[in-house]
Amino acid sequence: xxxxxxxxxxxxxxxxxxxxxxxxxxxxxxxxxxxxxxxxxxxxxxxxxxxxxxxxxxxxxxxxxxxxxxxxxxxxxxxxxxxxxxxxxxxxxxxxxxxxxxxxxxxxxxxxxxxxxxxxxxxxxxxxxxxxxxxxxxxxxxxxxxxxxxxxxxxxxxxxxxxxxxxxxxxxxxxxxxxxxxxxxxxxxxxxxxxxxxxxxxxxxxxxxxxxxxxxxxxxxxxxxxxxxxxxxxxxxxxxxxxxxxxxxxxxxxxxxxxxxxxxxxxxxxxxxxxxxxxxxxxxxxxxxxxxxxxxxxxxxxxxxxxxxxxxxxxxxxxxxxxxxxxxxxxxxxxxxxxxxxxxxxxxxxxxxxxxxxxxxxxxxxxxxxxxxxxxxxxxxxxxxxxxxxxxxxxxxxxxxxxxxxxxxxxxxxxxxxxxxxxxxxxxxxxxxxxxxxxxxxxxxxxxxxxxxxxxxxxxxxxxxxxxxx
Numbered sequence: 065x066x067x068x069x070x071x072x073x074x075x076x077x078x079x080x081x082x083x084x085x086x087x088x089x090x091x092x093x094x095x096x097x098x099x100x101x102x103x104x105x106x107x108x109x110x111x112x113x114x115x116x117x118x119x120x121x122x123x124x125x126x127x128x129x130x131x132x133x134x135x136x137x138x139x140x141x142x143x144x145x146x147x148x149x150x151x152x153x154x155x156x157x158x159x160x161x162x163x164x165x166x167x168x169x170x171x172x173x174x175x176x177x178x179x180x181x182x183x184x185x186x187x188x189x190x191x192x193x194x195x196x197x198x199x200x201x202x203x204x205x206x207x208x209x210x211x212x213x214x215x216x217x218x219x220x221x222x223x224x225x226x227x228x229x230x231x232x233x234x235x236x237x238x239x240x241x242x243x244x245x246x247x248x249x250x251x252x253x254x255x256x257x258x259x260x261x262x263x264x265x266x267x268x269x270x271x272x273x274x275x276x277x278x279x280x281x282x283x284x285x286x287x288x289x290x291x292x293x294x295x296x297x298x299x300x301x302x303x304x305x306x307x308x309x310x311x312x313x314x315x316x317x318x319x320x321x322x323x324x325x326x327x328x329x330x331x332x333x334x335x336x337x338x339x340x341x342x343x344x345x346x347x348x349x350x351x352x353x354x355x356x357x358x359x360x361x362x363x364x365x366x367x368x369x370x371x372x373x374x375x376x377x378x379x380x381x382x383x384x385x386x387x388x389x390x391x392x393x394x395x396x397x398x399x400x401x402x403x404x405x406x407x408x409x410x411x412x413x414x415x416x417x418x419x420x421x422x423x424x425x426x427x428x429x430x431x432x433x434x435x436x437x438x439x440x441x442x443x444x445x446x447x448x449x450x451x452x453x454x455x456x457x458x459x460x461x462x463x464x465x466x467x468x469x470x471x472x473x474x475x476x477x478x479x480x481x482x483x484x485x486x487x488x489x490x491x492x493x494x495x496x497x498x499x500x501x502x503x504x505x506x507x508x509x510x511x512x513x514x515x516x517x518x519x520x521x522x523x524x525x526x527x528x529x530x531x532x533x534x
Contacts, residue, residue, distance in 0.1 A: 083263075084203055090258055091196055091216045094159055096223035097251050098189055101166055102127075103227030103342065104247060105182075106317045107335035108240040110324050115240075116175050117472040120321075120457075120495070124450020127317040130179050132443025135186035136435045140285070143194035143431030147282035147424065151195035156259035158191020163251025170241035193438075197430035201418045202265045210368075210415035214354025217411055221350075224342035232320065232335015288428040291421070295523040297369070297516040298420060302436050304512030305413045308376055309441025311505040312406060314449035315383065318495060319399075325473075325492040327392040337392070341400050349375070349407025357412045365524060368412045368419075369517035375408030376510035383503035387496050406506065409513065413437075419524055449498050457494025466490055 105127060113123055146154055165184030172178035196216065204212045227247075234243040283291075292298050319341075323334040353371060360367035382402030389395040417433040418426055457473065458466040463486060469475070470487035473494075479487075 087199075087203065087262060088212065088215045090254065090262065091155075091199075092219035092222075093250075093254050094155065094192060094219070094258070095216050096219035096226070097159075097247070097254065098162070098192060099220045099223030100227035100231075100247060101162075101185060101189075101223075102317070103224040103338065104231030104243050105227075107228045107231035107320050107331065107338065108235040108243055109317070110321055110331055110334070111235040111240040112178070113321075113472055114474075116178070118175060119467070119472060120318075120450040120453040121447075122175055122450070123321070124317075124447040124453075126175075126179055126182055128313070128446030128448075128450070129443040131182050131186045132438050132441075133186075134183050135190050135442060136439035138187055138190040139194055139431045139434045139438065142191050143198075143427040143434075144282070144285065146195040146198050146427035150264045151199045151427070152258060152262035152264050154191050154195045155199075155262070156255050158188050158195075159251060159255035159258060160188075161191070162188025163248045163255060164188075166244050166251060167248035170244040193434040194427040194430040197414065197418055197433075198427035199264070201426040208358065209418055210354045210358045210411050213411045213414050214350050217350045217354070218347060221343040221346035224346060225339040228320065228335045228337075228339030228342060230335075232331045232333075232339075235335075236331040282424045282428065285428060288421070288425050289432070291425070292429060292432060295420060295519070295526065297519040297523040298416075300512040300516035300519075301369070301413060301416055302432070304372070304376075304509040304516065305409070305433065306436045306440040307505045307509035307512070308372075308406070308409050309437045310445040310448065311502045311509070312445065313441045314445030314447075314502045315499055317446040318449050318453070318499065322387065322495045322499060323392065323395075325488070325495055326387070327395070329392065337396060341396065341403055345400055345403030346407050349404045350411055352404075353408040354411035354415075356408075357415075366517040366520050368416055369513045369520050372409030372412055373510045373513035373517070375405040376506045376513065379403075379406040380503055380506040380510075383506070384500050387499045387503075409509070416520075416524075445502070449495075449502055452498035452501060453494040455494070456497045457490045460493035460497075461490035462486055 109123055109127065112118065112126075113120075116122075118126075142154060142158075162185060165181055165188055168184060169178065169181040172181050197213075200209060200212050200216075230246075231240075231243045234240065234246075282288075320331070320334040320338050323329060323337055324331065329337075353375070357367050357371045360371065364370075379402045382398050382405065386395050386398035386402055389398065414430075414433060417429045421429045454467070457470075461470065466487075469483060470490065473487065473491040475484040475487040
């Protein structure tokens with residue numbers, strides 16, 4: 065058994081390597097369930113779109129802004145609560161809410177009911193990011209946090225594969241509602257395990273000796289924001305993360321929809337394709353971003369910004385080339401390469417949000433990152449893609465009003481073959497062109513990470529010294 069350097073020997077708990085492995089495993093499973101839900105939603109989206117006769121704008125609202133507003137804004141009270149209350153209990157209760165609302169999605173009968181259920185899922189999801197980031201900050205020292213975050217985020221490709229492949233298969237061979245019922249069961253079991261087996265260490269437990277802050281009142285949120293935004297590198301990191309996340313979530317939530325429309329394949333094949341891309345690319349990209357940047361930072365800490373910049377600038381042309389290929393076989397290798405380079409930015413961004421603050425600010429700083437990734441990324445990304453897709457499909461449609469003649473992107477049952485073909489072609493053109501446009505945001509994001517590297521070392525070394533005075 066070992067004790068981290070910041071703990072008081074008389075009062076601090078002792079955590080074994082086995083316990084910390086269990087902590088990472090359980091949090092990885094929770095993260096896998098969250099991603100399984102989101103990718104399962106993306107995989108079942110074509111079936112939901114068809115049943116409810118949804119436009120891409122409505123689909124974008126369900127997957128994007130409608131979900132993200134509550135997911136992001138609820139992060140603030142949860143983050144502030146996590147600064148003073150048990151983070152493990154917050155995670156457990158949030159996971160239980162998530163499981164219940166995922167099951168409720170299967171009962172929806174129209175757009176508004178389904179949107180309400182997705183808002184409920186967002187409320188459960190909101191209790192994961194800030195408490196987990198704070199918890200890991202007290203289990204691992206600064207030079208190991210990106211690696212620990214990477215292990216947790218390796219649950220993402222597992223969940224993405226399960227959600228994409230199983231969700232698409234269930235939607236095609238049974239009923240999309242069954243997917244949501246099935247996913248809720250492991251959610252309940254994991255919530256129970258987290259509640260009874262995880263423990264909450266003192267704040268500052270892994271920081272240098274003498275910095276344990278258990279019982280210390282966290283600074284006001286306004287003070288946290290002033291401290292973070294005073295750092296030039298942090299401002300650029302947040303802008304870069306917002307742009308990258310917006311494009312990543314927008315493309316990700318509509319990728320199965322694009323494959324079905326552009327290459328005329330079934331839900332199951334589209335889900336399998338997206339899932340296989342996700343499991344390989346996310347695992348590779350997250351590992352490069354986490355383990356790779358932790359290793360490279362031993363030589364120069366600016367690699368926490370350089371690595372994301374390189375990955376994002378490579379991702380932009382990969383996605384543009386991928387979605388303009390004439391066949392799925394030619395598209396997939398480029399999509400895979402683009403996703404690998406894209407995901408490099410993710411865990412270094414989360415780690416920098418922790419490494420720039422002390423123990424009393426970690427959950428609040430994680431909320432700021434989560435707000436950007438959630439409200440801007442998850443919220444605006446799919447919503448933007450959906451709106452652009454409908455507009456561009458309307459421009460591509462020949463011979464009338466696209467929205468009137470092609471409700472939900474397809475011709476009504478019994479329509480003439482010519483109208484069916486024109487609706488299909490316009491729908492495919494709209495989603496393809498919208499993905500091309502949004503993918504260019506990756507290059508813009510890369511510029512901000514490069515600018516962040518100029519001030520990163522000095523900002524990492526500057527610590528909070530109490531409330532600002534006039």
